[in-house]
Amino acid sequence: MNQIFGYARVSTADQNTDTQIDALQKFGCDRIFQEKISGLSVQRPALDEMLLLLREGDTVIVSRFNRLGRSRDHLISLIGEFSKRGIIFKALDLGIDSSTPSGKLVIGIFAALAEYDREMILEKTRAGQILAKANGKHIGRPNGVNEENLKKVKRALDKGLSISEIVQLTGISISSVKRYRKALI
Incomplete structure (x- = not known):
């Protein structure tokens, strides 16, 4: 039987997840995972546990889109993983539902923007390296003998x-x- 999993996160110990959990309970989540941990932290035990339990056909719901991932790229990666595994993703604050055509469109736009950003950063980096080299600056480890x-x-x-x-x-x-x-x- 497919399950509905909720995920709630706050960034500091003095914040609480009550509002998020209330929204997730009203939506009918079978199980809610919560964390009080910085979004920048790589260690996310509750998220990791939820990811292990998810099966095809399950649904992941967050009350606020930005609570799921550490960064935009992490969010896109998680949503991509859900899609590959046949897991539905919903963000209540933005009305995103990956099981609908409009939800798929919004997620596709986010992914395209993230890819565009990565490409622009690479392009700027390459241009900076070419300019530095043209100006006689050495990039990388010093040449020659110490x-x-x-x-x-x-x-x-x-x-x-x-x-x-x-x-x-x-x-x-x-x-x-x-x-x-x-x-x-």
């Missing part, structure tokens, strides 16, 4: 130490030690 480390490796090699012994002694990575050794030959 003279101090080169001297350490040279002294160690002169003493007859192996590469693994040099790595242990100096803390310099094995690839760097090999590169320095090659530069010294």
Whole structure:
């Protein structure tokens, strides 16, 4: 038998979920999961428990759309997961119901906007990197040889130490030690 699961969350310990829970109870939820935890927190035990219990045909209801996910992307990801698993999602405050054509449209628009945002960020990042490179700025790890480390490796090699012994002694990575050794030959 399909079940209706409610989810309520507040961000701080001094807030309460009473209003959310009241709305979820009025809607007829079979089971309500609640958390008092920051939206930014990755640890969401009640949400995780609910996700494990959900089966195809079940419904997830939130009284306020923004209570479900940590971020817009997290929300879109969760709603996408619900859709793939055949789970209906409803947000009472916005009237979103993923089982209706209009609800599917709204969710599709949210997903498209999130994808557009990600693409714009990538495009701006790439443009910034190209501009920085054109202005002579180096992006990434510094090029060349760290003279101090080169001297350490040279002294160690002169003493007859192996590469693994040099790595242990100096803390310099094995690839760097090999590169320095090659530069010294």
